[in-house]
Each structure stands twice: as structure tokens, then as C-alpha cells.
Amino acid sequence: MATTTLPHAFRDAAYRDALALLQNPQHAALLTRLQRGIEKEGLRCNNDGVISQKSHPKGLGSTLTHPSITTDYSEALLEFITPVCRSGHDAIACLDIAHRFAFSQMDAELIWPSSMPCILEGEMSIPIATYGSSNLGQLKHVYRHGLWHRYGRTMQCIAGIHYNFSLPDELWPILKALDNRPDESMQSFISRRYFGLIRNFRRYSWLLLYLFGASPAVSSSFLAGREHNLDTLHQHTLYKPYATSLRMSDLGYQNNAQSSLRVCYNSVDDYVATLGDAIHVQVDEYEKLGVRNNDGVYQQLNTHLLQIENEFYSDIRPKRIARQGEKPLEALDKFGVEYIEVRNTDLNPFMPVGIDVPQTAFMDLFLCYCLLQSSDAIADNEYQDIQTNQQRTVMRGREPGLTLICQGEERSLQQWGLALLDDMQTLAQQMDTANHHSFHIDTLGQQRLKLTDPSHTPSAQVLAALQEQGLEFSEFTLQQARQHRKTLSQPLAAEVNRHWQTLARQSLDEQARIEASDTLSFEDFLADYLKR
Known part of the structure; x- marks a missing residue:
């Protein structure tokens, strides 16, 4: 039987002290x-x-130098990048404009x-993405x-x-005074607290998968020739009846070679050391493949467990953010954490740009929470529990009576989720008071509805x-894609369109x-890059 014991986080003195501190209007204003x-990614x-x-529309x-529109793995996989934004509304508006401009250049795709x-x-x-003839490309x-x-x-x-998040510089000295x-x-304090955020995120990220996971089914063409344990729905669709995010399951980003890789999130030094070591571990399978084939064509950057971090x-x-010539891990080691990047968010197919303002409000609330x-180091047994909770949620998250492992004991996903939302209530109120709106309280209500009635989940x-x-x-x-194109086909204002055309020309010139x-x-460029 599932226990009703509250986890230590709900009695956390550091959290209570921070909430008390933020009652000061000057502090809350931050x-x-x-x-x-x-x-935001999306396949053409x-x-x-x-x-x-x-090819990527000229x-x-x-794709090498444009600040806002590039590609990820595939030439067909568009990636839209917003600037740093002061509100969720601004971020969604930036995505909306970028999509409108993209559709104007995409020749009916x-x-x-x-x-x-x-x-x-x-x-x-x-098709694999191309980035021109430069060494960097x-x-x-x-x-x-x-x-x-x-x-x-x-x-x-x-x-x-991917959701990038950071606190304002002015808030850190106030939090440090409590420490x-x-x-x-x-x-060092900033990096330590960001790593504390990361560890707590990993403890509770199953909640995001339940609330916002939107990939319970997949085209059978995705798994053609691969073994899987999905059920069949119609002729060309595979699914799991209670799945939330197949994208985050072993069917998505699976990696047998990385299965034994344990990257430690307990400090900057631990993270850099464990991830840095992986970049230099030789793998026999990759050695056999070789860096180049018999014709001298490069097949990979190196034969290590990770080519790059x-x-x-x-x-x-x-x-x-790395300076020119720096590798990301090198910059992190030298200067510490600047922001965090959340990577477990599905595209919501019901939304034109895949995400909306209420979701950004909850992301901000959740990450502040x-x-x-406080955030203890993650021991081996908790690491395994975190993995188990994620896999249960992605494959069975809406299953009636599903339990997760909380402090070594089984606890109802629904009860635990509602308790987490209750614990965020005061923080949400403080964030709304500071911003003179009710977005954070409103989004809490939306997420509570999903936990009490799973039919409201994406x-x-x-x-x-x-x-x-x-x-x-x-x-x-496909129906959703066609509808979103109609929604996002309204022409941009002339001056906005000219701005984006200028960005495109400047990126080609660069x-x-x-x-x-x-x-x-x-060859020399690669050798120099890898030895750093």
C-alpha cells in the first residue's frame, strides 16, 4: 500500500526562509x-x-550563423531560438514571429x-544537416x-x-545572505545553487513529463525494423495506452554505449570531471569504425564514448555561454554556471508553436521551486529511484493507481504531484503579486486539474x-500541421519582415x-579543437 508520508522537501527550512525573504516587496520585485x-525544433x-x-531554405x-533560425541533426529539422526574454509572453511572441517568417520562405512545406x-x-x-565549407561548418x-x-x-x-532559465544577477546576493x-x-555560490536546482529537478521532473508529455503514440515508420513493446493502434500507429512521453523513453533517446555513463550533478567539479572523462574513454566499436572510411571521408570526430560533451x-x-574558441565544458569549468537548460519538454501538437504562456509560467515556477x-547530494540508490520514476511516468504515467518511489517507499503519483503543487502555492502567489497578474496561480489550477483528471493531459x-x-x-x-500553417500565415508587418530578411542576408555574409x-x-583544425 502506498505511503502518505511527506518527503523532506515539504518541511524544508531553506525553502521557508526564502519565501519569507521574498515577502519583502523590494526582494519580490526581482x-x-x-x-x-x-x-523549439520542428521537422519540415x-x-x-x-x-x-x-535543402534548408536560403x-x-x-544555419551556421543565424541567431534565431538554424537546424539540429537533420537538414529538415528546423530549430527556432528566441533571445533571452523577460516574460513568457515575449518568448512565445518571438517564436510566433520566427515561425511566420519561416513559413513565408518555405515553398508550401x-x-x-x-x-x-x-x-x-x-x-x-x-538528410544530415550541412553548414557550409568552413572548418566550423x-x-x-x-x-x-x-x-x-x-x-x-x-x-x-x-x-x-529546450527551456533556458536563469535568475537575475541582483537576486543572488540576497539569497547568499541566507546561506x-x-x-x-x-x-561558487551561484554554481552550487544551480546544481542544487538540477538535482531537485531530477527528483521531480517526472511531474513535467506527466503534465506536459504529448507523445504517447508514434508512426510505425519510426520503428521500422526495430524491436519494441508498443501496442498497435490502427494500421500504422504504435502506442501505449497510459504513456505520456515516448520521446523520453528508451524508444527515443536510447544509447546503449552511454548506458553505463554516470555523470555526477553534485558539483561543478564532479560534473566536469565525470563528463570530461567520458569524452576521453575509448570505445572498441567506435575504434573499429574509425574516424575516416577507406576513402578518407570523416565518419566521426573521434572514437571516444562522446565525440563532444x-x-x-x-x-x-x-x-x-562559451567565449570564442572555448568548448562548453571548458567555459563551465573556468567560469561556473550561468543558466540551466531543460530538455525534457515535448512539442504540444495542439499549439501552433508547440508551447504556450501558461506552460512557461509553470516552468518558471517549477524551476524557482x-x-x-535545499538539495542533498544524490546517492546511488536515489539515482536508481529517479531513473525508475522517469520510466514509469513516460510509459505508464496516466495509469490509475500508479506509484513512484519517494524516499525508498511507493507513493501515488497523483498524491505526490498534488502535494508538490500545494507546496508551490505561496511561491506562485508571491510571483504573481510581484508581476501584478495571476498567471502562476492560474497555471497551478490548470495543472491540478490534470492530476485529478488525466483526460486533461496533452x-x-x-x-x-x-x-x-x-x-x-x-x-x-498532419491535420494539426496544416491548421498551424494557416494560423501562422498572416503576413508580418513590413518593417518586421525587412528585419528578418536583413538577418538572413547578414548571416549568409557572415x-x-x-x-x-x-x-x-x-585535419589540423579538428586536432586543435579536440586537444583543448
């Missing part, structure tokens, strides 16, 4: 200055829902609005070739949303559409400048 940015496809074979500019891919016609129908392309040879192309065309460590530097698949990352609590709504309308996954998602300025061979 909650209006939270910073967030969104990176034709009007039949088949993955695009066309009117969108250079669609943007697939689900995390799980559109119709694939075999692995080789997924070749590095990005070869890295993606390495991903193909290591994990296959199919896994790499799954799409998602009673006068000899600790400010950056970005190859490590994680649902959250500590981040630092994780940061303001994953349940997707399955309801497939089952009630008798649609295949690809048919339903790519040409980079290509013309290369002085090293790619």
Missing part, C-alpha cells in the same frame, strides 16, 4: 526579472506528412508539430555523421523544446483524437566571411 529563452515535411528532402539565411517524427521512408530519407556536419554511425539517423529526428557562508565566492543525452544541463529548496488528448476520430498518428498530426578566413586544414 521575481519580475527572471530570464528565459526557448529553443511535405503536404503528405513525409519528411522533406529539400531565404532563412545561414509544413512544420511537423509533434515530437515524434513525421512519415519516414527509411533511415536514409533523413565541417565540424558540425562530421559530428552529426558520427551520431548517425553511433545511434542511427532515426533517433536524431525527434523534436523537442551563512561568507568565505564562498559569489560565482553535447553528445551526452540529459534532461537538464548546466550551461555557460527547485532552486529555493498525452490523453492526443490519444483521444486518434481513437475517437479513427485517425492514424500521421493523419492527426558564413562567407568565416569560410574565407580559414587558414588551417580541417
Whole structure:
């Protein structure tokens, strides 16, 4: 029988002290200055829902240098990047404008609005992204070739949303005053608290998967020739009846070579050491493949467990903007954590840009909640419990009576989720008071409804559409893609359109400048890059 014992977080003195501190109107005002940015992916496809074979539209500019529109693994996998925004409304507005401009340049193509891919016609129908002839462009392309040879192309065309988050600089000294460590530097304190956020995020991230997971089904073309344990729904759709996010299951970002990799989130030093070591571990399978094939064509950057640190698949990352010439892990080691990147968010196929303002409000609330609590180091047994909770939630999250492991004991997902939301109530009120609105309290109400009635979750709504309308996954998602294109086809204002056209031209010019300025061979450039 599930226990009703509350976890230690609900009696957390650090959290209570932080809430008391934020009752000061001057301190609370800093909650209006939270910073967030969104990176949203989406596959280009034709009007039949088949993955695009066309090159990245030239009117969108250079994928190497454009600040707002690029590609991820595939040439067909668009990625829209907002600037740092002071509100969720601003971030969604930026995505809306970027999508409108993209549609104006895409020659009647669609943007697939689900995390799980559109119709694939075999692995080789997924074109690998190209970034021009510069050494940097070749590095990005070869890295993606390495991903193909290591994990296959199919896994790499799954799409998602990355949510970047940071506190305002002015809030850190106020929080540090509560900490009673006068000899600790400010950056060490900031990094330590961000890693505390990350550990608490990992403890509670199952809640985000339940509330916002939107990939309970997939086209059978995604798993063609692969073993799986999914059920069949209609002729070309596979699913699990209570799944929330197949994208975050072993069917999505699975990686047998990384299965034994344990990256430690207990401190910056531990993280850099454990992830840095993985970058230098030789793997026999990759050694046999070789860096180049018999024709001298690069197949991967190196033969290590990870070619670069970005190859490590994680649902959250500590981040630092690297200076020119720095590798990301190098920058993190030198200067500490600047912001965090949440990577477990599905595209919601019912929303034109995959996410809406209420979800951003909850993300901000949830991440502040994780940061303001104390956060013990994660021991081996808790690490395994975290993995178990994630897998139960992604495959069975809406199953009646489902339990998760809380402090070594089974606890109802529904009860635990509602208790977490209750614990966020005061913080939500403080954030709303500071911002003179009710968005955080409102979104709490929306999420409570999902926990008390799972039919309101995006994953349940997707399955309801497939089952009630008798649609295949690809048919339903194609309908949504066509509707979103109509929604986002309203022309931009002339001055906005000119701005985006200028960005595209400037990015192409910048790519040409980079290509013309290369002085090293790619072989020498790669050797220099990898030895840092």
C-alpha cells in the first residue's frame, strides 16, 4: 500500500526562509526579472506528412550563423531560438514571429508539430544537416555523421523544446545572505545553487513529463525494423495506452554505449570531471569504425564514448555561454554556471508553436521551486529511484493507481504531484503579486486539474483524437500541421519582415566571411579543437 508520508522537501527550512525573504516587496520585485529563452525544433515535411528532402531554405539565411533560425541533426529539422526574454509572453511572441517568417520562405512545406517524427521512408530519407565549407561548418556536419554511425539517423529526428532559465544577477546576493557562508565566492555560490536546482529537478521532473508529455503514440515508420513493446493502434500507429512521453523513453533517446555513463550533478567539479572523462574513454566499436572510411571521408570526430560533451543525452544541463574558441565544458569549468537548460519538454501538437504562456509560467515556477529548496547530494540508490520514476511516468504515467518511489517507499503519483503543487502555492502567489497578474496561480489550477483528471493531459488528448476520430498518428498530426500553417500565415508587418530578411542576408555574409578566413586544414583544425 502506498505511503502518505511527506518527503523532506515539504518541511524544508531553506525553502521557508526564502519565501519569507521574498515577502519583502523590494526582494519580490526581482521575481519580475527572471530570464528565459526557448529553443523549439520542428521537422519540415511535405503536404503528405513525409519528411522533406529539400535543402534548408536560403531565404532563412545561414544555419551556421543565424541567431534565431538554424537546424539540429537533420537538414529538415528546423530549430527556432528566441533571445533571452523577460516574460513568457515575449518568448512565445518571438517564436510566433520566427515561425511566420519561416513559413513565408518555405515553398508550401509544413512544420511537423509533434515530437515524434513525421512519415519516414527509411533511415536514409533523413538528410544530415550541412553548414557550409568552413572548418566550423565541417565540424558540425562530421559530428552529426558520427551520431548517425553511433545511434542511427532515426533517433536524431525527434523534436523537442529546450527551456533556458536563469535568475537575475541582483537576486543572488540576497539569497547568499541566507546561506551563512561568507568565505564562498559569489560565482561558487551561484554554481552550487544551480546544481542544487538540477538535482531537485531530477527528483521531480517526472511531474513535467506527466503534465506536459504529448507523445504517447508514434508512426510505425519510426520503428521500422526495430524491436519494441508498443501496442498497435490502427494500421500504422504504435502506442501505449497510459504513456505520456515516448520521446523520453528508451524508444527515443536510447544509447546503449552511454548506458553505463554516470555523470555526477553534485558539483561543478564532479560534473566536469565525470563528463570530461567520458569524452576521453575509448570505445572498441567506435575504434573499429574509425574516424575516416577507406576513402578518407570523416565518419566521426573521434572514437571516444562522446565525440563532444553535447553528445551526452540529459534532461537538464548546466550551461555557460562559451567565449570564442572555448568548448562548453571548458567555459563551465573556468567560469561556473550561468543558466540551466531543460530538455525534457515535448512539442504540444495542439499549439501552433508547440508551447504556450501558461506552460512557461509553470516552468518558471517549477524551476524557482527547485532552486529555493535545499538539495542533498544524490546517492546511488536515489539515482536508481529517479531513473525508475522517469520510466514509469513516460510509459505508464496516466495509469490509475500508479506509484513512484519517494524516499525508498511507493507513493501515488497523483498524491505526490498534488502535494508538490500545494507546496508551490505561496511561491506562485508571491510571483504573481510581484508581476501584478495571476498567471502562476492560474497555471497551478490548470495543472491540478490534470492530476485529478488525466483526460486533461496533452498525452490523453492526443490519444483521444486518434481513437475517437479513427485517425492514424500521421493523419492527426498532419491535420494539426496544416491548421498551424494557416494560423501562422498572416503576413508580418513590413518593417518586421525587412528585419528578418536583413538577418538572413547578414548571416549568409557572415558564413562567407568565416569560410574565407580559414587558414588551417580541417585535419589540423579538428586536432586543435579536440586537444583543448
